Amino acid sequence: MKRKILLVVIAFSMVISGAFFISDATTNRAVATTVLPSELFLFNPYRDIDFATIGRYRASLHNHTFNSDGFSSMQRSITRNAGIGFNILAFADHDFVSYPWDNRDVLAGNIIGPGPGGRDGHAFDVDMTNCHGLLAVQGNELSWFHHIGSYFTDFEAGTHGSDITDEFSLLKQASAHADKAGRFTIKHPGRYTSWDANEQLVWSDRPTAAQRWVTFTDMTPTEWYQNIFASFSRVLAIEVFNQNDRYANDRRTYDQIMTGIMPARPVWLMANDDNHSNHYGVNVNVMLMPAGSVSEPEGIDEFRKSFERGAFFAKSFGGGAIPENLEIPEFGGQLGSRWNYVPVVEDIIIDEITGNIELRASQHTHIEWITEGGVVAGAGNRINFRTNPLIRGYVRGVLTNRCRVDGTLIATTLMQPFGVGPYDADSWFFYFTGQPSNAPSNNGNGNNNGNNGDNNNGYPYPIPNGRCGSGSVTAGVVFFGLGVLGFVMFAVKKD
Ligand SMILES: [Zn+2]
Numbered sequence: 318m319k320r321k322i323l324l325v326v327i328a329f330s331m332v333i334s335g336a337f338f339i340s341d342a343t344t345n346r347a348v349a350t351t352v353l354p355s356e357l358f359l360f361n362p363y364r365d366i367d368f369a370t371i372g373r374y375r376a377s378l379h380n381h382t383f384n385s386d387g388f389s390s391m392q393r394s395i396t397r398n399a400g401i402g403f404n405i406l407a408f409a410d411h412d413f414v415s416y417p418w419d420n421r422d423v424l425a426g427n428i429i430g431p432g433p434g435g436r437d438g439h440a441f442d443v444d445m446t447n448c449h450g451l452l453a454v455q456g457n458e459l460s461w462f463h464h465i466g467s468y469f470t471d472f473e474a475g476t477h478g479s480d481i482t483d484e485f486s487l488l489k490q491a492s493a494h495a496d497k498a499g500r501f502t503i504k505h506p507g508r509y510t511s512w513d514a515n516e517q518l519v520w521s522d523r524p525t526a527a528q529r530w531v532t533f534t535d536m537t538p539t540e541w542y543q544n545i546f547a548s549f550s551r552v553l554a555i556e557v558f559n560q561n562d563r564y565a566n567d568r569r570t571y572d573q574i575m576t577g578i579m580p581a582r583p584v585w586l587m588a589n590d591d592n593h594s595n596h597y598g599v600n601v602n603v604m605l606m607p608a609g610s611v612s613e614p615e616g617i618d619e620f621r622k623s624f625e626r627g628a629f630f631a632k633s634f635g636g637g638a639i640p641e642n643l644e645i646p647e648f649g650g651q652l653g654s655r656w657n658y659v660p661v662v663e664d665i666i667i668d669e670i671t672g673n674i675e676l677r678a679s680q681h682t683h684i685e686w687i688t689e690g691g692v693v694a695g696a697g698n699r700i701n702f703r704t705n706p707l708i709r710g711y712v713r714g715v716l717t718n719r720c721r722v723d724g725t726l727i728a729t730t731l732m733q734p735f736g737v738g739p740y741d742a743d744s745w746f747f748y749f750t751g752q753p754s755n756a757p758s759n760n761g762n763g764n765n766n767g768n769n770g771d772n773n774n775g776y777p778y779p780i781p782n783g784r785c786g787s788g789s790v791t792a793g794v795v796f797f798g799l800g801v802l803g804f805v806m807f808a809v810k811k812d
Contacts, residue, residue, distance in 0.1 A: 352738070352739045354672065354703040354704055355703070356739055357672070357702060357703055357737055357738060357739065358580070358736070358737070358738060358739065359667065359669060359672075359674075359702055359735055359736070359737060360580050360583065360735060360736030360737070360738075361667065361735055362583065362585070362626055362627030362628060362733045362734075362735070363605070363627075363628060363665050363733070366605050366628055366665075368662075368663060368664040368665065369664075370608060371605045371606070371607070371608065372605070372606050372607055372608035372609060372610060372611065373603050373604070373605060373606075374404040374405055374452075374603070374604045374606055374611045374620075375402055375403045375404050375405065375601045375602070375603055375604075375656075376403065376404070376405035376406070376407070376454075376601065376602040376603075376604050376620070376629075377398050377403045377405070377406050377407070377589065377590055377592075377597075377598075377600075377601065377602075378405075378406075378407040378409065378454065378456065378466070378468070378587065378589050378602060379407070379409045379456075379458070379466065379504070379556065379559075379589035379590060379591045379592070380394050380398070380406065380407065380408050380409060380590065380591075380592045381408070381409065381410055381411070381458075381591070381592060381593045382394055382408055382410055382415055384408070384410040384413050384415045385410035385411035385412070385413055385458075386411060386593060387410070387592070387593045387594070388593060388594040389592070389593075389594070390442045391408065391415060391418060391441060391442055391443045392442045392443050392444065392447070394406075394408070394592065395418070395443060395447075395448055395449065395451060396447075396449065397597050398451065398597060398598070399448070399449030399450070399451050400449075401597055401598035401655075402598070402655075402656060403451065403598070403601070404450070404451065404452060404611050405451065405452040405454060405604065405611065405620055406451045406452070406453060406454065407453075407454035407455070407456035407468060408456055408457070409456045409457055409458040409466055409467075409591075410457055410458065411457070411458050411460040412457060412458070412459065412460050412473050412474050412475040413457055413473060413475075414455060414456070414457045414471050414472075414473055415441070415456075415457070416453065416454075416455040416456065416471075417453070417455075418441065418443040418445060418448070418453055419441060419443045419444070419445045450612055452611050452612070452616045452617060452620060453617075454468060454469070454617070454620065455468060455469055455470065455471070456468045456469075457472075457473060458504070459472075459474045459487060459491065459501075460474065461474065461481070461483070461484050461487050462484070463484050463503070463504075463509060464504040464505070465484065465487070465488070465491075465501055465502065465503060465504065465552075466501060466502035466503075466504055466554075466556065466587075467491060467499055467500075467501055468499065468500045468501070468502075468624075469496075469498040469499055469500055469621065470491065470494055470496050470498045470499030470500075471494075471496060472490070472491045472494040472496070472499055474487055474491075484545070485544075485545070485548065488501060488545070488548070488549045488551075488552065489549075491551075492549060492551050499551060500551050500552075500553050500621070500624065500625065501549070501551055501552045501553065502552065502553060502554040502555065502556055502587060503542065503545065503552060503554070503555045503556065503584075504555075504556045504559065504591075505556055505559040505563065505564045505567055505591075506538070506542065506555060506564075506566075506567055506570040506571070506574070507557075507559075507564030507565065507566030507567035507568075507569075507570050508559075508563075508564050509521060509538065510538045510566055510570050511566060512566075512569075517537075518537065518538045518539050518570060518573050519537070519538065520537075520538055538570070538573075539573055539574060539577070542570075542574040543574060543577060543578050546574070546578060546582050546584055547578065547582065552584075553584070553585055553624065553625060553627075554584060554585035554586065554587045554624075555567070555570075555571050555574070555584055555585070555586060555587065556587045556588070556589050556591075557571050557586045557587065557588065557631065557731070558587075558588035558589070558599075558600045558631060558633040558635045558729075558731075559588075559589060559591045559600070560589075560590060560591040560592070560593075560596045560599075560600075561596065561599050561600075561634075561635045562633065562635030563591075568586075568731075571584075571586065572687060572689070572690075575689070575710070575711060575734065576689040576690065576710060577710075579689075579710040579711035579734060579736050579737075579738070580710055580711055580736025580737055580738040581736075581738075583627060583711075583733070583734060583736055584734075585624075585627040585629070585631075585733050586631045586713075586731045586733060586734075587602055587631050588600035588601060588602060588631035588632055588633045588635070588731070589602070598655065599633060599634045599635055600631075600632070600633045600634075600635055601631075601632050601633075601659075602629050602630070602631055602632070603629055603630045603632060604620055604623040604624070604628070604629045605623055605628040605629055606619040606620060606622075606623050606628075607619055627733040627734075628733075629733070630662060630730050630731060630732060630733070631730075631731040632659050632660070632728065632729065632730045632731070633728065633729050633731075634655070634658075634659070634727070634728050634729075635729070657680065658680065658718055658727050658728050659680060659718065659728040659729075659730060660678060660679070660680050660681035660716035660717065660718050660728065660729070660730035661678060661679045661680050661681075661730070662676060662677075662678050662714075662716065662730065662732060663677040663678055663679055664676070664677040665677075671701070671703070672701045672702045672703025672704055673699060673700075673701050674699065674700050674701070674702060674712075674735065675698060675699045676698045676699070676714060676716075677698070678698065678716055680718055681716040681717060681718050681730070682717065682718055682719045682721070683716070683717045683718075683719060684696075684697055684698050684714060684715070684716050684717075685714070685715045685716075685717075686700050686708075686712050686713070686714055686715070687712070687713050687714075687715060688707060688708045688709055688710065688711060688712045688713075689709045689710045689711070690709075693705060693707045693708060693712065694707070700712065702735065702737045708737055709737070710736070710737060710738060711734040711735060711736050711737055712734065712735050712737060713731065713732055713733065713734040713735065714731075714732035715729065715730070715731055715732070716729070716730040716732075717729050717730075
């Protein structure tokens with residue numbers, strides 16, 4: 318009961334504060350064109366990160382094994398990933414949760430048989446004393462027509478299939494699954510999309526009904542993805558580097574999707590190997606977590622927090638040339654040496670008053686900033702979100718390391734997007750990735766169906782900061798503060 322009251326207080330405070338910040342609660346993005354620079358907020362996924370002390374841990378979150386269509390046992394994948402220098406590993410077998418790593422072998426009936434090509438189906442061969450300290454993350458790949466990454470849950474689409482007709486009903490079920498824990502990602506959108514002669518994003522690969530993609534045939538890709546993100550707060554990220562860089566259209570598609578839903582709905586960029594045979598260590602997510610926590614009992618919670626908040630970088634050698642002599646022997650060898658070629662964000666210094674964002678970085682030759690519709694010209698390691706007229710909705714940093722001799726791309730580091738825009742009451746709810754169940758239906762597209770009692774992951778989302786407005790701001794701040802306080806009380810209570 319107390320919990321309900323708190324939730325009401327939170328929701329009420331947020332709505333009221335929103336009303337003070339913007340006089341018109343129905344404000345939509347069109348208004349953004351008239352917002353004064355001083356009225357912009359910066360939604361910063363790296364807020365609260367102390368780069369001087371934070372730990373950086375490499376996560377490989379998309380690996381296949383014999384349990385689906387991979388050509389590797391779990392143990393071999395573990396050994397190989399650890400040898401390359403990963404700290405965190407998730408298996409993402411198709412519609413099969415290869416987790417706990419040493420557990421499911423007793424469930425013989427659940428083990429998928431020999432895979433294509435006569436592989437012998439060594440399902441759970443993991444010796445937990447030989448996991449090289451890797452943090453194990455539960456995962457699987459929900460393999461409807463569009464592949465969806467699934468983490469922290471034992472939900473498997475195959476065992477819940479009868480009511481699933483498309484990705485929307487799949488995500489609805491996954492969100493409402495008994496463990497109430499799932500977090501999801503959209504994988505390689507560039508597999509399904511391309512650009513037509515008019516530079517419009519179109520479906521390049523469309524399923525037949527037999528391929529289990531039944532609805533939304535009248536939606537453009539942009540509409541479809543935006544609907545996914547508007548409907549399911551638990552869908553956190555898009556995989557934009559996949560297996561080297563199989564789908565180079567992933568990142569442009571990402572920016573197309575974000576244009577129109579940012580800053581209200583941040584979606585993180587991920588880079589994964591999608592390893593089936595020998596695609597180890599090309600792509601990596603570097604998670605910002607308290608130093609040392611990865612090997613402590615709280616490691617999984619800290620990983621999850623970093624994942625949900627977007628406190629990580631997506632990095633890749635994909636599309637570039639992995640320098641010679643960096644192929645890592647499976648056992649031993651020059652561990653981790655390839656990482657010396659990937660750009661590192663050392664610090665992000667933000668002046669919320671002036672609007673300056675300044676990067677300190679190393680192992681890079683170039684920095685670009687991308688906003689709606691393309692690269693912001695003329696920016697280097699500094700950009701101003703208030704005064705740069707090109708920035709709209711969001712801005713994200715891209716660091717590359719190029720060969721000094723011929724400019725060949727070696728490696729890329731993607732920062733998560735900073736949201737830039739006016740305060741928007743709707744966006745507030747999205748910033749709690751699990752929306753309170755009593756939050757108003759807020760996307761207006763009739764698909765707000767991801768919130769079936771699965772609220773509250775316990776991590777408040779970035780609080781709008783860097784606001785320099787005037788007028789009714791004080792009252793707004795007070796109610797806003799009440800909202801934050803309420804949430805904190807709720808989170809504490811929950812523990
Ligand atoms: Zn996969």
